[in-house]
Amino acid sequence: MNTVTDSLTLALGLIARADAQLLAIVGLSLRVSVTACAIGALCGLALGAWLAVASFPGHRAAVWLLNTLLALPSVVVGLLVYLLLSRSGPLGTLGILFTPTAMVVAQSILVVPLIAALSRRLVLDGLADGGDQLRSMGAGPFTSALLLLVHARLGVLTVLLTAFGRAVAEVGAVMIVGGNIDGVTRVMTTAIALETSKGDLPLALALGLLLLAVVGLINLLVTALQGSGGGATAREALA
Amino acid sequence: MKRDEPVLAGPAPRLLTLKNAGVRFGEVQALEGVDLTLRRGDRLALVGANGAGKTTLLRLLHGLVAGRGRTAHAVDGRPLVAAMLFQRPFLLHLSVRMNVLLALWLRRVPKTERAARCARALERVGLGALAERPARALSGGQQQRLALARAWALQPDILFLDEPTASLDPSARREVENLIEQLADDGVTLVFSTHNLGQAKRLASRVAYLEAGRMLTDLPCDLFFDTRQPPSAAAAFLKGELPWT
Amino acid sequence: MAGLGLLASPLLHAQDKTIVMASTTSTDQSGLFGHLLPAFKAATGIEVRVVALGTGQALDTARRGDADIVFVHDQAAEEKFIAEGFGLKRLPVMYNDFVVIGPKTDPAGVRGIDVNAALTKIASAGAPFVSRGDKSGTHATELRYWKAAGIDLGAAKPKGYQECGCGMGPALNIASSSNAYVLADRGTWLNFKNRGDLAVLVDGDRRLFNQYGVMLVSPAKHPHVKVALAQQFADWVVSSAGQASIAAYKIGGEQLFFPNVGQ
Numbered sequence: 001m002n003t004v005t006d007s008l009t010l011a012l013g014l015i016a017r018a019d020a021q022l023l024a025i026v027g028l029s030l031r032v033s034v035t036a037c038a039i040g041a042l043c044g045l046a047l048g049a050w051l052a053v054a055s056f057p058g059h060r061a062a063v064w065l066l067n068t069l070l071a072l073p074s075v076v077v078g079l080l081v082y083l084l085l086s087r088s089g090p091l092g093t094l095g096i097l098f099t100p101t102a103m104v105v106a107q108s109i110l111v112v113p114l115i116a117a118l119s120r121r122l123v124l125d126g127l128a129d130g131g132d133q134l135r136s137m138g139a140g141p142f143t144s145a146l147l148l149l150v151h152a153r154l155g156v157l158t159v160l161l162t163a164f165g166r167a168v169a170e171v172g173a174v175m176i177v178g179g180n181i182d183g184v185t186r187v188m189t190t191a192i193a194l195e196t197s198k199g200d201l202p203l204a205l206a207l208g209l210l211l212l213a214v215v216g217l218i219n220l221l222v223t224a225l226q227g228s229g230g231g232a233t234a235r236e237a238l239a
Numbered sequence: 240m241k242r243d244e245p246v247l248a249g250p251a252p253r254l255l256t257l258k259n260a261g262v263r264f265g266e267v268q269a270l271e272g273v274d275l276t277l278r279r280g281d282r283l284a285l286v287g288a289n290g291a292g293k294t295t296l297l298r299l300l301h302g303l304v305a306g307r308g309r310t311a312h313a314v315d316g317r318p319l320v321a322a323m324l325f326q327r328p329f330l331l332h333l334s335v336r337m338n339v340l341l342a343l344w345l346r347r348v349p350k351t352e353r354a355a356r357c358a359r360a361l362e363r364v365g366l367g368a369l370a371e372r373p374a375r376a377l378s379g380g381q382q383q384r385l386a387l388a389r390a391w392a393l394q395p396d397i398l399f400l401d402e403p404t405a406s407l408d409p410s411a412r413r414e415v416e417n418l419i420e421q422l423a424d425d426g427v428t429l430v431f432s433t434h435n436l437g438q439a440k441r442l443a444s445r446v447a448y449l450e451a452g453r454m455l456t457d458l459p460c461d462l463f464f465d466t467r468q469p470p471s472a473a474a475a476f477l478k479g480e481l482p483w484t
Numbered sequence: 485m486a487g488l489g490l491l492a493s494p495l496l497h498a499q500d501k502t503i504v505m506a507s508t509t510s511t512d513q514s515g516l517f518g519h520l521l522p523a524f525k526a527a528t529g530i531e532v533r534v535v536a537l538g539t540g541q542a543l544d545t546a547r548r549g550d551a552d553i554v555f556v557h558d559q560a561a562e563e564k565f566i567a568e569g570f571g572l573k574r575l576p577v578m579y580n581d582f583v584v585i586g587p588k589t590d591p592a593g594v595r596g597i598d599v600n601a602a603l604t605k606i607a608s609a610g611a612p613f614v615s616r617g618d619k620s621g622t623h624a625t626e627l628r629y630w631k632a633a634g635i636d637l638g639a640a641k642p643k644g645y646q647e648c649g650c651g652m653g654p655a656l657n658i659a660s661s662s663n664a665y666v667l668a669d670r671g672t673w674l675n676f677k678n679r680g681d682l683a684v685l686v687d688g689d690r691r692l693f694n695q696y697g698v699m700l701v702s703p704a705k706h707p708h709v710k711v712a713l714a715q716q717f718a719d720w721v722v723s724s725a726g727q728a729s730i731a732a733y734k735i736g737g738e739q740l741f742f743p744n745v746g747q
Contacts, residue, residue: 086550
C-alpha cells in the first residue's frame with residue numbers, strides 16, 4: 001500500500017509542477033492516439049457500414065475474421081508494422097520507423113477492427129428498426145447504413161471513445177515501432193513500462209494515474225459537448 | 240397541390256397492374272394469383288385477417304419485395320412516384336424538418352425546391368411550429384402526421400399505407416384520416432390496409448378482401464358493404480367483424 | 485490538423501541532423517546517454533536517437549538497417565556482426581563492471597569471493613538465481629561465467645535457476661521480490677529503486693569487467709545509413725572530449741564507466 005499512496009502524492013506533485021518533459025510525453029500520447037482514432041474512424045465506420053449491408057461470397061468469413069481481429073494483441077500489431085516499415089521490409093524506403101508516424105499507423109490498425117465490428121452491430125440494429133422504411137424512401141443499402149450511423153451517433157461516439165481508450169492505453173505496438181526514444185517517441189505507456197523496468201514503481205504508478213486523469217478529462221469534455229447538443233435526447237426521453 | 244386533370248371520356252389511366260401476381264418467401268407462398276389494376280384516383284382499401292397477405296400485397300405494389308406479375312406504368316412520360324406509410328413510422332434522431340428534407344434528398348428532388356416543399360408539407364399537416372423539435376419527441380399522432388408530410392413533400396402519384404392509424408388514439412386517428420382524405424382530394428391515389436372497417440367505409444372508393452394470400456373479392460365500396468347482396472367470399476369475415484349484419 | 489503535421493514530420497526531420505543508435509537497455513537505464521548525448525549534440529549539432537533493446541535485438545535491428553550505429557557490450561557478438569559484413573570496424577570505447585547481487589542474508593555464502601567460486605556455490609546450494617535469458621550482452625556474459633565455472637547449463641540447470649526473458653530492471657524486480665541471486669551491471673543497479681533485501685555481494689573481480697564497443701552500420705549492406713554523421717559520433721566518443729564526458733558521469737558520486745580507447 002505504501003507504493004500506492006506514494007504514487008498518489010507523486011502524481012499530484014507531477015501535475016502541480018507541470019514538468020515540461022512530462023507535458024511533452026502526454027501531448028505525444030494524445031496526438032498519436034487521437035490521430036489513430038480519426039483514421040480508424042474513417043476506415044472503420046465505412047468498413048462496418050459496408051459489412052452490415054454487403055452480400056458477397058465469403059461475407060460470413062469476412063465478419064468472422066473481423067471479430068477474431070478484435071483480439072489482436074497490440075504487440076503482434078507492433079511486430080507486423082515493424083516488419084513492414086523496417087528498412088529491410090517492403091515499406092522501408094518511407095523511413096518512418098521509430099517516428100510518431102509509425103506509431104499512428106500501428107494504432108490505426110489496432111482500432112479499425114474494433115470500430116468496424118461495433119459500428120456494424122449499430123447499423124444492423126438500426127436496419128432491424130427501420131431498414132425497410134429507409135428502403136421504401138429510396139435509400140440504397142450503403143446510404144441506409146450511413147444514415148443509420150448518423151441516427152445512432154451517440155452509439156458511434158461511445159465506440160470511438162472505446163477505440164481511443166484502447167489506443168491510448170496500449171504499449172506493445174508503440175514500444176516496438178516507436179522505440180521509446182527519449183524526446184521523440186516516448187509516450188505515457190512506454191514511459192510507465194520504462195520506469196517499471198527501472199524499478200521505480202511509485203513513479204510508474206503515478207504516470208498511470210496521470211494517464212487515467214487525462215483520459216478522464218477528455219471524457220468530461222465529450223460529455224459536456226454532448227450536453228449542449230444532447231439536451232434534445234434528454235427531452236426526448238422525458239416526452 | 241391540385242392537378243389539372245383532363246376530363247376523360249374513358250376510365251382513368253392505369254398506374255399499376257398485377258397479373259397473376261405472386262410472392263414467395265422461401266417455403267411460404269405469401270401471395271398467389273392476384274389480379275389487380277390500380278387506376279389514378281382509386282382509393283383502394285385492403286381488408287382481411289392477420290397474415291392474409293395485405294402487407295405483402297402493399298409491399299409488392301410499392302416494389303419493396305420481389306415477386307412476379309407486377310407492371311408499373313409511366314405517368315405523363317415520367318416514372319411513377321410512390322411513397323409508403325407504415326403503422327409505426329421510422330424517424331431518425333433528427334429534427335422534424337430534417338426528416339422531411341432527408342426524404343426529399345433521398346428522392347433526388349432538386350436542391351432549390353427542397354426547403355419550400357418541406358415547409359409547405361409541414362404546414363399542410365399542421366407541424367410547421369414544431370419543425371425544429373426532435374422528431375422522436377413527438378406524440379404518436381404527430382409522428383404519423385410527420386410521415387404524411389414526408390410522403391406529401393414528394394408529390395407522389397400513389398400513397399401506400401399499411402394500417403396507418405392502428406397505433407393511434409381516436410382523436411389522432413381522426414386527424415390522420417382527415418389528412419389522408421385531403422391528400423386523396425388533391426389527386427393522390429391511395430392503397431391502404433386496415434382492420435377498421437369504419438375507416439374503410441369512410442375513405443375507400445374500392446375494397447378488396449384477402450384471405451390466405453389470395454384476393455377473393457374486389458368491389459366498389461358501397462357494393463362491398465351492401466348486406467342485401469348475395470353473400471360474397473368476404474361475408475364470413477364481415478360477419479365476424481360487424482356482428483350486427 | 486495536428487494529425488497531418490504528425491504524418492508530415494518525418495519528411496521535415498529529414499533535414500535535421502539525426503542518427504539512430506541501437507544500444508542496450510542496461511546502458512540506457514544507467515543514465516549515461518542523458519549525460520553523454522547532449523554533450524555530443526552541443527559539439528556537433530547532431531541528435532542521437534537511442535533505441536534501447538537487448539544486445540541481440542540491437543544487433544538484429546542494425547542488421548535490418550534500422551539503425552545507423554551500434555553501441556553494445558558483447559565483443560563476440562560484435563565481431564560476428566562485422567564478420568557478416570553488417571558493420572565497419574569495431575572501436576572499444578569504455579568498460580563498466582558486473583556485480584553479483586543477492587539477499588543480504590546470503591544463504592549460499594558467496595560474499596567477497598570470486599565470481600567462479602560464487603556461481604559454483606550458488607549452484608550447489610540450489611539457491612534461487614534469476615537469469616535474463618534474453619540474448620542480451622548481460623545474458624551472454626552470464627552464460628560465459630557459468631561455463632568458466634565448469635557448470636553446463638545445457639545438461640542440467642541448477643535447482644533454483646529461472647530465466648525471465650526480460651531486461652535488467654525486470655530481472656532485478658523478480659530477484660528483489662523472491663530474494664534471489666542475479667548478475668547485473670553496476671549502472672542499472674545503482675539506478676534501481678526497488679532493492680528490497682538485495683545487496684552487492686561479489687564485485688571487483690577482473691573477470692566481471694564489461695567492455696563496450698561502437699560500430700558503424702556498413703553502407704555496403706544498407707546504402708541509406710547516415711555514415712558521415714555516425715562517423716562523427718564514433719570519432720567524438722573516442723576523442724578526449726568524449727572520453728572525458730564518459731568519465732565524468734557519476735551516480736551518487738561513483739564513476740560508472742571507465743574510458744579505455746586503444747586498449
